[in-house]
Amino acid sequence: MYETPQVGFLEAYQLFWKNYVNFKGRSRRSEYWWVALWHFIILIGGGLLSALLFLIPGVGAVIGAAGFIVILAIYPLAIVIPNYALLTRRFHDRGLSMFIPIVSFVLSLVLSLSNVISESRTLYENPDANYKVSEQMGLLSFLPVWLQVLIGLLSILLTLISFVVSLLNSKKETNKYGPSPKYVDNSTTNESDIKHQSVSSETVDTPKNKETDDPYKY
Template structure:
């Protein structure tokens, strides 16, 4: 089984926006947590610069307000792709999108219930509820407040489960949501090509040479021949009335 290289820091942020509303397929662990790191860096940098701008006279507070507004716009723009990325991370663990969607629904419901709790319990600040004897305000908890506390507890439990799922490794095999983005069943990289067997040198049929003369014989015929009778020693040269310096093989 071969493991693909992990998604890079910049590549993960690019995939985050390219898959803006992609609730299908799978996303591996590195892709998810690189994006979370991007969010932390952007939010931290914006917050630090905004705090510094507050202490700069005249234009500083104005710049700080603009930065906070940009951060709010970024958070709203990243809401849907964050949910889509979490769903794909659950798909990578062979789990449905029920829990991520359910956590979002609970968060919206909690904000509504908490807002209603503030409204219903806000009249305790009026003078009619002021106890002049001990100069304190009597707070009357409403059902909205208790409901918001219950929802908050459930949301915390679900977020813990979501966190555990996001730190788990990818499912090693393909599932109903697609192939694994991290593992493959091949022994090597998918783009690796193995050497093909080379064709044999001697082939039959139409590819056979039309010449009936063996290759070795043709090679010998093409090579120049040497006359061994030209190689003589000194005695032969003297007997033949030839000078020794005329023989190139003497020395």
């Protein structure tokens, strides 16, 4: 068994988009963390570049605003599915199912929607003074406090588990999700090569032996 070279920086990002909705198979540690570095560079670098564009007189503000929309909205939405597909393959690489990534995705989706979807609730209103005090209530605000806390803690716990799994090395053996992307067992190949070589040598040597043992060769 030998270790294959790690996935390269550019190769990892290409695999990330090629396997956009691939929740099967296995992905090794280098592939996962190279993609994480790509996201960091694009989000931080793109955000800084968009901010600098605002300093350009005239069209700078328009270009900068468009850049922020791409970096802060379009790109994060575009990588949601392939990110969880990659995380699922990372779990598969450790012999784990996609249960935790799915639950983590659902919880993060609920928490995100709770910040976007809200409803205004009137706390105090004085009709005579045309004065009203209200607050924006998130989606989870209608749930019991203990359930809100439980959802938050569970989301944090699953995030920590996913982080730890992403740091673990690939398992050497083949599992139900496929062969290891890092370790290759060449014992079968060697045995077949040895058998092939032995058969070939017998095939080559057989005519010589027959020629030597032939009583009519003289």
